[in-house]
Amino acid sequence: MSRFRRTWLQHSLRAALALGATFSLGLGNAQAASTTKILVGFPAGGGSDAIARILAERMQIELGSNVVVDNKPGAGGQIAAQALKAAAPDGQTLFLSHDHSITILPMVTRNPGYDSAKDFVPVAGIATFVNAFAVSGGTTAKTFQAYVAQVKQQGGGKGVVGIPAPGSVPQFLVQVIARKNGLDLVAVPYRGSAPMMSDMLGNQIPAGVASIPDFIENHKAGKVRVVAVMGTQRQASMPEVPTLAELGLSGFEEVPFYGVFAPAGTPKATLDKLALAIQKTIAQPDVRDKLTTMGLSVGFMSSDELAARERSYAKVWAKIIQESGYQPN
Structure with missing residues (x-):
């Protein structure tokens, strides 16, 4: 082999390796960019964590990208909520939350570090529970x-x-x-x-x-x-258990919800894509069965429907909290 040809081959090999490295880096970045995180404000092993993992497993199929659960426990979900506020509004950071972090915490904490109405946008509701x-x-x-x-x-x-x-x-x-x-x-x-x-x-x-x-x-x-x-009727998962109303405790008929939220400013097209993925996920019979077995009343709520439910729930509990004499900490 001539010296010229050896030199040419060496340059070609280096160029190919550089191109391969660039391609791999680009692919890695693309894969990282396509990962969606679902924040959970409580430790692994609890109900919210289990629900998030059921959603994540199937949502990644619907979205065609990775979906992972990111537990950020502490302060009743406050830390996870603050993380959502700080996240980019690109649809890659979501927050699975029930009523506490979204509705109740801002009413019982002087400075929770976020305003649900201004900092978050509802993506979709997945269920109610008691x-x-x-x-x-x-x-x-x-x-x-x-x-x-x-x-x-x-x-x-x-x-x-x-x-x-x-x-x-x-x-x-x-x-x-x-x-x-x-x-x-x-x-x-x-x-x-x-x-x-x-x-x-x-x-x-x-x-x-x-x-x-x-x-x-x-x-x-x-x-x-x-x-x-709580609630107006006994639960199908435990029909032998009476409601509080049956026991003479009224005022607890408005039941809480589970919903998915995104940072404010997330484009509508992105929200619609995420909502459709959630709707298709909870419509799958085995997913619905898993969530129902956990005691949830599964039912898709659009962004507007979830927002309306949140307002109704806040109205009821604002009165209960005020009557209790609770002072925000």
Whole structure:
């Protein structure tokens, strides 16, 4: 081989390698750019996390790109909400949230670091659900009435009840239950439902209030007992459990929601694409079955419908919070 040809081949090889590296880098950047994150404001293992992972698995098929769950627990979802506000409005950062982070937190916190109405835009709603009152497996009470009687008899009317976050609907529910039944109940806040459930399973705390998705698996396994639910009707997943209205506690008929939110300023075309992917995902029979089994009432809500539900929910709970005398922290 001539010296000239050797030199030519060496230059050609270097050029090919450089081109390959550039192509690989470009491909890597394209793959990174196509990854959508779903923020969750609570630890892995809780109801919100499980729902997000079910959505992510199928949404990536509908979107044709990677979808991952990004847990940012802390402050009842406040940290995840702040992360959404700071994200670029390009549709690649979403927030799966229920009522607490979107509606309740801004009403009970002086400076949450975000304004849901200004900083976020609803993408789509996926379901409604109810909160429930449950007792741990080590508590002998089998019904809500038996629990009340037990607290009065054994604790002199004093007791503790776990809640997933401070200043949450479960906290106000504990207050109302205590007032209506002549009890002195202290709501003990956790950093999400997963650590609360861990303490309930270990009989470290006798009772808790959280969403049906948080309780349902352990309720069915007999490890905790749901003894009352919110809403206007009994839940199909646990028809034996009475509603709070049946137990004489009215005012809890407006049930919370799960929705997906994006940063304000996200283009409408992007929002529409995401909403369609969500709609197709929750319409799949096996996805719907998984979510229903978790205690959700699955039903697609458009961006406008989710916004309207959020406003209605906020109106009801603003009154309850005001009447409770709660002062924003």
